[in-house]
Amino acid sequence: METTPIDPEDVPSIDGMPVLGLGTWQNDDPEQCAESVRTALQAGYRHVDTAQGYNNEAAVGDGIAAADVPREEIFLATKVRASNLSYADVIETTERSLEDLGVDSLDLLYVHWPSRAYDPEETLPAFDELRDRELIEHVGVSNFTPEHVDRAREVLDAPIFANQVEMHPLLPQTELLAHAEETGYNLVAYSPLARGTILEDPTIRDIADKHDVSPAAVSLAWLREHDVAAIPKATSETHIRENLGSVRLNLSAEDIAAIDAIDRRDRRIDPDFAPDW
Numbered sequence: 001m002e003t004t005p006i007d008p009e010d011v012p013s014i015d016g017m018p019v020l021g022l023g024t025w026q027n028d029d030p031e032q033c034a035e036s037v038r039t040a041l042q043a044g045y046r047h048v049d050t051a052q053g054y055n056n057e058a059a060v061g062d063g064i065a066a067a068d069v070p071r072e073e074i075f076l077a078t079k080v081r082a083s084n085l086s087y088a089d090v091i092e093t094t095e096r097s098l099e100d101l102g103v104d105s106l107d108l109l110y111v112h113w114p115s116r117a118y119d120p121e122e123t124l125p126a127f128d129e130l131r132d133r134e135l136i137e138h139v140g141v142s143n144f145t146p147e148h149v150d151r152a153r154e155v156l157d158a159p160i161f162a163n164q165v166e167m168h169p170l171l172p173q174t175e176l177l178a179h180a181e182e183t184g185y186n187l188v189a190y191s192p193l194a195r196g197t198i199l200e201d202p203t204i205r206d207i208a209d210k211h212d213v214s215p216a217a218v219s220l221a222w223l224r225e226h227d228v229a230a231i232p233k234a235t236s237e238t239h240i241r242e243n244l245g246s247v248r249l250n251l252s253a254e255d256i257a258a259i260d261a262i263d264r265r266d267r268r269i270d271p272d273f274a275p276d277w
Contacts (some may be wrong), residue, residue, distance in 0.1 A: 006044040008073070010226065011247050013184050017075050017108070017162070019224050020242070020247060021047030023190060023231035030059040037063025038233045041074065043241055049080035049188075051112055051230040052097060053277030061102035071103060079112035079142055079164075083276050086117050090126035098135065110140035110164055112277045114148045124155045125138075132160050140164060140188075143271060146179040153183070164188040166226060168198050168219055169259050170266040177226065187224050192230040195268045203262050207255050213245070220246035222259050 012019045022040040027033040033056045037048060041064065050060045056077060064074060078101070084093040094109060109130065130136045138161035141152055153160055163180065167173045167189035180187050194220060198204055199215040208215045216232070220243060223230045234240045251259075 006247065008044045008046045008246055011046065011244075014227060014229055015161070016268070017186065017188075017229055018045070018047035019229045020244060021045065021049050021075070021077075021188075021229065021231040022210060023233040024048070024050045024056055024060055025054055025233055027059075027191070027233065027235055028054065028056050030056070030062070032235055033059035034062035034066060036240065038066040039237050040234070040240050040244075041067035041069045043237075043244055045240075045244060046073055047075040047077075047229070047231070049077045049190075050101075051110075051277055052081040052084065052093060052110060053079070053275070057097055057100040061100055065102055068202055075107045076101065076103060077108035077110065077140070078106060079110040079140075079277070080117060081277060082113040082116040084117065085111065085123040087122045087126045088128065089117065090123060090166065091129065094130055094135065105134060106136045108138045108140050108161060109136040110142045110151075110162070111144075113143050113275070114141070116276060120151050120155045124152055128157045138162070142190075143269075145271075146176060147185065147215075149179065149185070160185045162186040162188050162229075164190055164231075166191045166267060166269045167223065168192050168194045169201065169204060169222055169262050170194050170198060170264055172260070179230070187228045189228050189230045191268050192223055192232050194266055197266055197268070201262065201264070203258055207251070207258065210255075211251075213249055214242055216243060217246035217249050218251070218255075218259070221251050222256065223253055225256055239267040 095140040127139045139158045140162040198219045204215045
């Protein structure tokens with residue numbers, strides 16, 4: 001377990017967003033969720049990610065309130081549920097999210113999925129309104145293809161700050177990465193450990209052994225080297241600290257090339273699944 005304290009200022013940021021955040025998907029036990037958020041913030045995390053569809057925004061808010069960390073130091077993101085993407089519902093449910101989280105504004109608000117009630121012409125102007133009202137700082141999208149992003153950019157007044165997608169060494173998202181670099185938005189990786197599958201990959205394990213770190217740290221450091229933020233889910237203090245310790249791992253060019261050369265592909269979330277998140 002990473003035991004040496006990590007100064008939050010030592011965690012790199014991309015456009016003000018810390019490259020490592022705490023993911024809270026499936027962290028739906030209120031006490032456990034609040035405690036994991038509190039633990040992460042006390043350990044040095046300054047990026048917390050949740051969603052309306054996770055049904056834990058109030059617990060995340062409790063964890064933030066319990067941590068001895070000023071609100072202005074925390075990069076807080078949530079996502080609008082796919083069934084809440086009409087203009088009026090975006091406004092109403094985001095206001096409710098703010099209330100549940102116990103905050104006055106969000107650093108980043110995502111469209112969680114381009115499905116169900118999503119209609120660019122109706123959904124996205126509501127995000128612009130929320131930004132104009134200073135209830136959100138940045139507009140984000142999630143599970144968007146390059147074509148979805150291009151259409152959203154045509155409708156939005158605000159720039160797209162980030163696209164949150166599944167990404168890890170077994171799903172390197174090279175097309176999206178190139179599109180993000182060309183277009184000027186950031187990628188945020190969910191399931192950055194491929195739900196544990198990455199931990200058994202021989203290349204990842206060899207590099208982890210060489211550096212005397214966990215395979216998880218290698219995957220997270222690889223994402224950072226590609227200027228991608230990651231939000232691994234963690235509930236135990238051990239995993240929370242181990243993941244944060246990845247910011248101290250500097251991969252060599254040889255390490256990165258070896259990981260880039262992995263030809264196995266393993267997508268954990270079907271892009272056509274489109275749940276009501």
